[in-house]
Amino acid sequence: MPRSLWSGSLSFGLINVPVRLFSARRDVGVHFNQLHEADGARIETRRYCKEEDKQVGYDEIGSGYELEDGGQVVLSDEDLATVAPRKTRTIDIEAFVDLAEVEPVYFDHPYFLLPAGDGEGALRAYQLLVETMGASERAALGRFVMRTKESLVLIRVRDGRLALTTMLFHDELRPRDGIAPEGAKKPASKALDEAVALIEAMSVDWDPARYEDRYRERLYDVIERKKAGKTIKAPAEEKETSPLPDLMAALEESLAAARGGK
Amino acid sequence: MPRSLWNGTILVAAMGVPVKLYSAVQSQTVSFKEVHLEDGSPIEHRRFCSAEEVEVPYKEVVKGFEVGENEYVVLEKDEITAAAGGRTRYVDVEDFVEADAIDPVYYNRAYYLGPGKDGDDAYRLLHAALSKTGRAAIGRFTFHNKEYLAAIVPLGDILALHTMNFADEVVSGGDLELAEPQRGPTEREVKMAGALLTSLHEDFEPDRYRDEYREAVLDLIGRKAAGEKIEAPAEEAPAEDDDDLMAALQASLDAGAQKKKGR
Numbered sequence: 146m147p148r149s150l151w152s153g154s155l156s157f158g159l160i161n162v163p164v165r166l167f168s169a170r171r172d173v174g175v176h177f178n179q180l181h182e183a184d185g186a187r188i189e190t191r192r193y194c195k196e197e198d199k200q201v202g203y204d205e206i207g208s209g210y211e212l213e214d215g216g217q218v219v220l221s222d223e224d225l226a227t228v229a230p231r232k233t234r235t236i237d238i239e240a241f242v243d244l245a246e247v248e249p250v251y252f253d254h255p256y257f258l259l260p261a262g263d264g265e266g267a268l269r270a271y272q273l274l275v276e277t278m279g280a281s282e283r284a285a286l287g288r289f290v291m292r293t294k295e296s297l298v299l300i301r302v303r304d305g306r307l308a309l310t311t312m313l314f315h316d317e318l319r320p321r322d323g324i325a326p327e328g329a330k331k332p333a334s335k336a337l338d339e340a341v342a343l344i345e346a347m348s349v350d351w352d353p354a355r356y357e358d359r360y361r362e363r364l365y366d367v368i369e370r371k372k373a374g375k376t377i378k379a380p381a382e383e384k385e386t387s388p389l390p391d392l393m394a395a396l397e398e399s400l401a402a403a404r405g406g407k
Numbered sequence: 408m409p410r411s412l413w414n415g416t417i418l419v420a421a422m423g424v425p426v427k428l429y430s431a432v433q434s435q436t437v438s439f440k441e442v443h444l445e446d447g448s449p450i451e452h453r454r455f456c457s458a459e460e461v462e463v464p465y466k467e468v469v470k471g472f473e474v475g476e477n478e479y480v481v482l483e484k485d486e487i488t489a490a491a492g493g494r495t496r497y498v499d500v501e502d503f504v505e506a507d508a509i510d511p512v513y514y515n516r517a518y519y520l521g522p523g524k525d526g527d528d529a530y531r532l533l534h535a536a537l538s539k540t541g542r543a544a545i546g547r548f549t550f551h552n553k554e555y556l557a558a559i560v561p562l563g564d565i566l567a568l569h570t571m572n573f574a575d576e577v578v579s580g581g582d583l584e585l586a587e588p589q590r591g592p593t594e595r596e597v598k599m600a601g602a603l604l605t606s607l608h609e610d611f612e613p614d615r616y617r618d619e620y621r622e623a624v625l626d627l628i629g630r631k632a633a634g635e636k637i638e639a640p641a642e643e644a645p646a647e648d649d650d651d652l653m654a655a656l657q658a659s660l661d662a663g664a665q666k667k668k669g670r
């Protein structure tokens with residue numbers, strides 16, 4: 146069982162369920178260590194007070210906030226812990242929304258919520274939420290604070306467990322003005338029909354296992370080659386299958402290829 | 408107009424859609440600097456060699472991949488870059504899938520896409536066709552020397568590009584043990600909880616929710632700047648395990664009905 150990242154209580158009406166939070170994303174990336182070139186020993190990072198030129202421990206470090214007048218306010222961890230204590234311990238469900246209405250642009254990080262401990266009341270209340278929400282297309286909207294950051298969260302059922310996704314607040318998304326093409330021109334209906342036909346011809350069921358992380362594979366390959374003492378050369382920029390400049394001609398050729406290829 | 412992070416072409420078979428990639432996220436979290444509590448001086452991170460007790464300048468630091476205990480394969484920067492692949496200017500679309508079928512756990516980071524040079528018509532066409540079919544384009548692209556899986560979906564009048572988590576990066580429910588209660592919830596309890604859920608149903612209006620914690624942190628900073636002493640709040644007693652779900656459900660429903668009447 147992995148380590149939980151947060152524990153607290155999930156509050157739904159007057160029902161409180163003690164829960165623990167686990168990441169639903171596992172880190173399988175290729176990680177490097179910083180080494181000293183001269184002797185290959187690991188690099189350690191040490192924290193120094195700039196003023197006194199001496200090493201300081203974690204418990205001697207605070208959070209400095211720069212004021213507009215150039216001054217600074219220093220907060221200790223204890224100071225920060227006084228902020229919104231309920232939110233740091235409780236996920237309050239505020240509403241239920243249709244999952245389909247929430248655009249993926251709001252999604253941040255995926256987690257699972259599991260009951261904390263094995264009290265019969267907690268397990269039953271957790272099961273009640275799983276059964277009730279599992280039977281609905283709706284997701285619970287709540288909020289909580291983890292590591293001094295408040296997030297809006299969406300809770301729904303996945304694999305028989307409560308899945309939590311942290312979301313961005315609306316003002317954490319950049320405004321979208323000036324990004325769309327100018328003017329209200331619409332594509333010609335013939336072109337749209339062909340583009341739709343091309344999409345249909347290239348459509349498959351969503352199956353994430355179809356897609357392998359080729360970057361990770363290549364990086365492991367580079368490491369293997371280097372270990373074996375072979376030289377590593379960056380691949381030349383591939384000759385591109387460049388798109389056809391004329392949109393209609395490109396559509397027709399693509400459609401013919403997509404249909405012929407199946 | 409924001410500055411684009413990457414310019415390239417979405418390639419769907421022989422059809423090219425020139426695009427510009429923009430960041431979608433602007434962090435609003437109150438940002439702090441690490442300081443020494445005692446004197447407020449900035450903290451510096453200094454690199455030390457763990458074998459020699461000497462400070463190591465950045466140019467003497469290399470990247471090593473651990474292949475055994477204390478055994479590393481050192482890679483140069485351009486050797487790592489070699490893994491990025493040769494297609495740096497394209498989003499190669501491999502498939503289209505039903506956008507609603509993608510579970511939220513697969514979405515990683517969001518970006519906006521705008522039309523690139525001479526790309527307005529192709530951009531409008533792809534936007535219209537994705538909107539009409541409810542599909543997402545699944546492709547790959549290389550960004551900052553790393554290849555990503557990406558999903559392109561309409562977002563209002565623009566297209567959004569999401570980098571995606573790979574299947575083996577996603578934890579499934581079965582990986583986490585779940586203890587079952589001795590006695591499951593009764594039908595009546597499920598029905599009441601369903602009624603409570605329905606009574607709390609709302610349209611999703613993201614601009615209704617403000618980051619109140621951020622405001623509270625800024626307030627704390629203001630109070631501390633004014634010289635106020637910051638007191639810890641009283642500890643709340645932890646709730647006792649209570650398995651009378653019926654009473655809690657009934658009380659929750661009553662409270663909800665009361666609130667509605669009061670409006």
